[in-house]
Amino acid sequence: MSSQIAGVLQLLALISALALAHRPLGDYMAEVYSSGKHYRPEKWVYRVIGADPAAEMRWPAYLRAVLAFSVVSVLFLYLMQRVQGSLPGSLGFSSIDPDQAFNTAVSFVANTNWQSYYGEQAMGHVVQTGGLAVQNFVSAAVGMAVAVALVRGFSRSRTGELGNFWTDLVRGTVRILLPISVIGAVVLVACGAIQNFSGIHQVGQFMGGTQERNGGAVASQEAIKELGTNGGGYFNANSAHPFENPNPLSNLFEIFLILLIPFALTRTFGRMVGSSKQGYAILGAMAVIWVGFTVLMMWTEFAHRGPAFEMAGGAMEGKETRFGVAGSSLFAVATTLTSTGAVNSFHSSYTGFGGGITMLGMQLGEIAPGGVGSGLYGMLIMAVIAVFVAGLMVGRTPEYLGKKIGTRQIKLAACYLLVTPALVLGFTAVAVALPTPAESMTNTGAHGFSEILYAYTSGANNNGSAFAGLDADTPWFNTTIGIAMALGRFLPMVFVLALAGSLAEQQPVPTTAGTLRTDKPLYAGLLVGTVVTVTGLTYFPALALGPLAEGLAS
Numbered sequence: 001m002s003s004q005i006a007g008v009l010q011l012l013a014l015i016s017a018l019a020l021a022h023r024p025l026g027d028y029m030a031e032v033y034s035s036g037k038h039y040r041p042e043k044w045v046y047r048v049i050g051a052d053p054a055a056e057m058r059w060p061a062y063l064r065a066v067l068a069f070s071v072v073s074v075l076f077l078y079l080m081q082r083v084q085g086s087l088p089g090s091l092g093f094s095s096i097d098p099d100q101a102f103n104t105a106v107s108f109v110a111n112t113n114w115q116s117y118y119g120e121q122a123m124g125h126v127v128q129t130g131g132l133a134v135q136n137f138v139s140a141a142v143g144m145a146v147a148v149a150l151v152r153g154f155s156r157s158r159t160g161e162l163g164n165f166w167t168d169l170v171r172g173t174v175r176i177l178l179p180i181s182v183i184g185a186v187v188l189v190a191c192g193a194i195q196n197f198s199g200i201h202q203v204g205q206f207m208g209g210t211q212e213r214n215g216g217a218v219a220s221q222e223a224i225k226e227l228g229t230n231g232g233g234y235f236n237a238n239s240a241h242p243f244e245n246p247n248p249l250s251n252l253f254e255i256f257l258i259l260l261i262p263f264a265l266t267r268t269f270g271r272m273v274g275s276s277k278q279g280y281a282i283l284g285a286m287a288v289i290w291v292g293f294t295v296l297m298m299w300t301e302f303a304h305r306g307p308a309f310e311m312a313g314g315a316m317e318g319k320e321t322r323f324g325v326a327g328s329s330l331f332a333v334a335t336t337l338t339s340t341g342a343v344n345s346f347h348s349s350y351t352g353f354g355g356g357i358t359m360l361g362m363q364l365g366e367i368a369p370g371g372v373g374s375g376l377y378g379m380l381i382m383a384v385i386a387v388f389v390a391g392l393m394v395g396r397t398p399e400y401l402g403k404k405i406g407t408r409q410i411k412l413a414a415c416y417l418l419v420t421p422a423l424v425l426g427f428t429a430v431a432v433a434l435p436t437p438a439e440s441m442t443n444t445g446a447h448g449f450s451e452i453l454y455a456y457t458s459g460a461n462n463n464g465s466a467f468a469g470l471d472a473d474t475p476w477f478n479t480t481i482g483i484a485m486a487l488g489r490f491l492p493m494v495f496v497l498a499l500a501g502s503l504a505e506q507q508p509v510p511t512t513a514g515t516l517r518t519d520k521p522l523y524a525g526l527l528v529g530t531v532v533t534v535t536g537l538t539y540f541p542a543l544a545l546g547p548l549a550e551g552l553a554s
Contacts, residue, residue, distance in 0.1 A: 007298050007326025010252060011291075014330070017256050018263055025260065026267020026279070032175045033148045033168060034272065042170050049166065056161035059501030062149055065165035066142060066493060070109050073135060078105040080131040081123075090124035091200055091214060103478040103485075108135040110489035111143055111371060113225070113232030113341050113464040114481060116473040120214055120235045125197050132232060133221045137181075140228030141172035143339075143373030146493050147265065148272075150377045153500030154401045155273045160505050162497070176261070177228060184223030184257055191253065192246030193219040218243050226257035229371040231341025231464040239331070239344040240320050251327050251344060255334045262338055262369035263287075265376045273401055277519035282379055284524040289368035289531065290337055293361055297329040300354045318349025329354075336361035339371025341464025348451065348468040352551030355467065356543055359454055362461045363539045364531055365420065371462065377496050379527075383518070384413045384499070386530040390516050390523075399515060402508040409502055416495040421538045423460040423484045428453050428542065430480075437476050442469035446553070450546035455481060460488035 038046070038053055046053050057065065080087070081096035081104060096104065100117060107114040108131075117123070123132070145168035152162050189195050198215035218234045222244050225232060235241040245251055263283065270279020301315045302325055319328040328345040335342050336358040347358050361368075367378040384400055388410050391398030398405040431437040431452050441448040447469075454467035459481040466472070472481065517523060 025264040030271035051166035099478040111139040147373035153503035191250035318346030356547030440471040446549040
């Protein structure tokens with residue numbers, strides 16, 4: 001069997017598995033966020049934090065709760081790293097430097113999981129499991145909560161109430177992320193991933209020196225890392241490490257975990273707004289972009305010509321032989337079209353166009369299907385923009401799901417769209433212009449520029465993957481990428497929740513013969529075109545200086 005056919009079969013198997021899980025998981029999540037029942041463990045949590053789970057919140061209160069929880073989480077994780085040397089189970093590792101501790105704390109709380117350190121050489125068991133793994137759960141639950149709040153904005157009328165953040169946070173963690181992660185961890189252990197709390201062991205000599213390894217609760221952290229679209233690896237090699245991702249079966253399963261909840265949330269959306277067809281329209285737009293990117297990536301990496309490429313069966317530089325071009329391409333697209341950031345290959349070693357595809361996937365806003373929660377609310381923002389564009393073309397006031405899209409709504413949507421490009425392009429321009437950051441580049445020319453562009457694209461879009469080749473463990477990059485991650489995560493949430501509040505206050509608009517049907521394939525196609533045009537062209541000049549220039553020159 002050729003590598004190309006194997007790649008197609010893997011893609012078809014993945015699509016089949018996602019299709020089977022889509023309806024039951026989507027319906028279950030809709031029930032979780034709509035139920036009035038509170039389980040006993042959840043009540044214990046509410047009592048400890050002093051929250052009233054029955055109290056409804058307007059959007060300013062919901063936002064304050066999101067920000068307060070996130071600030072406390074950043075401080076807690078920062079302090080854990082700063083005192084690591086005094087904690088039990090630290091494996092003898094010293095405390096983390098202030099700039100790196102800040103970067104890592106913001107990174108994991110913002111669901112970015114950017115890592116400028118070697119995991120197996122810096123973090124002990126307590127920080128890994130009690131700090132980083134905990135944030136893998138709750139940061140994903142925060143994104144899901146904000147998405148559900150926006151959905152309630154569309155489904156509710158004549159009220160500004162969007163639910164209760166603490167209820168949404170706890171339910172998302174306890175009822176959705178935790179049980180699926182337990183199952184995922186068991187599957188990964190069965191595939192060969194490790195799960196222990198062993199210390200550091202010498203395993204032999206390597207190039208005249210002693211080689212060491214340490215264990216850890218890897219399978220459990222790997223499961224929530226992928227399921228919550230987090231991406232932070234227990235080891236520096238991330239999902240290319242055999243302890244995290246042992247074989248092709250585990251590789252395909254991890255891709256499935258990455259895409260599972262983001263795609264299923266479209267079903268949840270349809271159920272909560274009372275129209276499954278609306279959910280299928282959003283799902284269709286996401287699926288078209290994802291499949292298109294996957295096919296394009298495989299073609300780019302398989303089609304590169306030359307004796308070495310032909311002997312290897314494709315562009316194998318930087319890829320694990322146990323995954324091959326197909327498994328690596330599938331993973332790369334899945335991780336950059338979501339806010340995961342996990343990698344099983346060296347993105348910097350992809351072909352020029354291949355590297356550009358990974359960057360463009362993040363720059364679209366990671367909405368196909370996007371991160372857990374963030375992908376849905378990002379695509380719904382694009383849906384609002386799409387109906388506005390359609391309204392301009394036919395001269396009608398735009399409406400979406402029975403809500404008028406007026407001046408206030410379109411301003412909030414536009415602000416959402418402008419935040420990330422401003423952060424990415426602004427920080428990239430400053431870093432390239434200053435002499436010190438440029439010294440961190442391994443390469444010069446177009447590829448060197450791509451290293452910096454990718455780093456800020458990954459940080460501001462809350463992805464966390466690295467193009468590699470860039471020494472990001474410097475005060476400049478730790479600080480500026482940390483700022484980009486914080487602003488790129490929480491500023492858009494301000495506009496999302498404000499939009500949700502303004503929609504919930506509206507009175508529904510009756511459907512007429514002139515209303516644009518947003519549950520049809522025509523609208524899904526318009527949505528895809530809006531995504532590519534509005535967001536893709538924003539980054540085209542920067543892409544032309546980096547991956548496009550490199551690809552055309554090769």
